[in-house]
Amino acid sequence: MLKTTTKLIMAASLIAIAGCAKKAPEQLPPPPPTETAPPQATPAPVDTGNVGSTVVPGSREDFLQKVQSDRVHFALDSSDLDGESRAILDSQAQWLNQYGNVRITIEGHCDERGTREYNLALGERRANAAKNYLAAAGISASRINVISYGKERPEATGSDEASWAQNRRAVTVIIG
């Protein structure tokens, strides 16, 4: 019995070596079962966020994974929600309905092409547009805080159409 096993392992090794010469095996064989746990030679794997089981349901990370996006974007000097924005907010509403204790802040932002005070008001308008949509989707308005940053906190720092489009946004932030 022992002999046979040894022969099989050797044979397997030869095949593996031969295989390496042609192409890498698609899958490494599982390690042999051992009765005693080996010493911890490598650190515990870092949570890269791609393993669903490590994210706490109802947390900020969970929200970011489950919804289409945490933000919606707007046209110049507009607070209208287009189809894409409504779909994003629908996904946020679905998640928020699932975790009824979670409160959020919606941040309204503008691009740099408006004056400072007007942009504070426009950011409020955008944040409220998102808030009202979520409220209509069944999220209690008492769970939703809004804040406008006007043009004070751009996401993209360029002075070009792409940057401006990125900065005209309402971002949903989980506050617990």
Next chain:
Amino acid sequence: MKQAQLKQVVVAVLAAFAIATPAAAQIEVDITGGISSPMPIAIPTMPTPTAQTTAAGPTDALGRQVAEIVTNDLRNSGLFKPLGPNQLKPVGFDQVTAPDFPFWTQTGAQALIQGFVRANGDGTLTVGCYLYDVFAKTELTRQGFIVQPQYWRRAAHKCADSVYTRLTGEGPYFDTRVVYVSETGPKNRRIKRLAIMDQDGANHRFLTNGQNIVLTPRFSPNEQAIVYMSYAGNQPRIYTYDVGSGRQHMVVQGASTTFAPRFSPDGRWILFSMTVNGNTDIYRVSSTGGTPTRLTTSPGIDTGGSYSPDGSRIVFESDRSGGQQLYVMNADGSNQQRISFGGGRYATPVWSPKGDLIAFTKLGGGFQIGVMSPSGSNEKLLTNAWQDEGPTWSPNGRVLMFFRTGQGSGKADLWSVDLTGVNERRVPTPLDGSDPAWGPLLP
């Protein structure tokens, strides 16, 4: 910091000199012609009767510094072509009231400022300031200022103000301060601090530490308070800042965002904007707090309110017609009339302290600073850069300060321009700067 009142005295310390009557003045500065012919004016170092050390430095050095400040003020006005102490030989103390007119005629100067700096027995300084018409060989005005040593620069500004006023017929504006937002850091995380300084950038001081975003500071009429917006506690609200104690106070309690504050000319009210359920309107509240009164009710964004100097009317911006435009209403909110009808959008209106004009930011391809009459006529654009925003008036209503933002970098700095639109200058600040507000003339 308590604002010291400067003591203005008739200079009687020197031998009396024949005082010319104002009607006899033969020179004046044409303020409408802009810089086409700035007046040549000579400002030699001001001598001291006896050199003495003071808390502000030796009096002979101060005499040169005072002349330099006067030179700088007058040059920055765009209306004068000064020959300053660096280009002129010193004059003797005995010449202060007896100018060497043949010499000054040769320099090409039309006007001459002479003066002196003297340390007094009680620790104060006296700055004497004399203005002469070089061709007519007459004295036009004389002023004396007694100051605590730490306020020596103010005496220099007062001297420049007296000369400017005498030669232009316009009100003074050099002895003033500016509150603004000092900026530093990357474009997406600017650190903003309230700062205060003299209008020429001297005596700079930070008022807040940069922990919270602060925006749009404006002085109260007596300069003892500043109203501004802060994001303290992630709640954007307007606050008053007591310049003397540094104490800050939230003006309107409640759940709504408040911003765009500005004092009424009598200091009793604060005009501001408040957003309720996404809709922004203009309100008024007592400067000591209390319940706000709503002045506008349009479903659009109504903001940027600014009182007329007599307090009877308010100019503001609203997008109720689709884009931002300027409107004027009575102080109680009645009789709202649109006044801007040009192409593009109009924002940040500010009523001139003289009452004759409204300054604004015009939004077209970029942002430009402009002025129009309160009826909306006579629109004139004064600047032409990528983004010039947020004008504030000098107390004499002849100069505007604003901030200019760079394309791409997002870096802003302070600039001034006079009503001719020609005399545009960078205002020096230690870091970047935005949201300037020019204070009233100091007492």
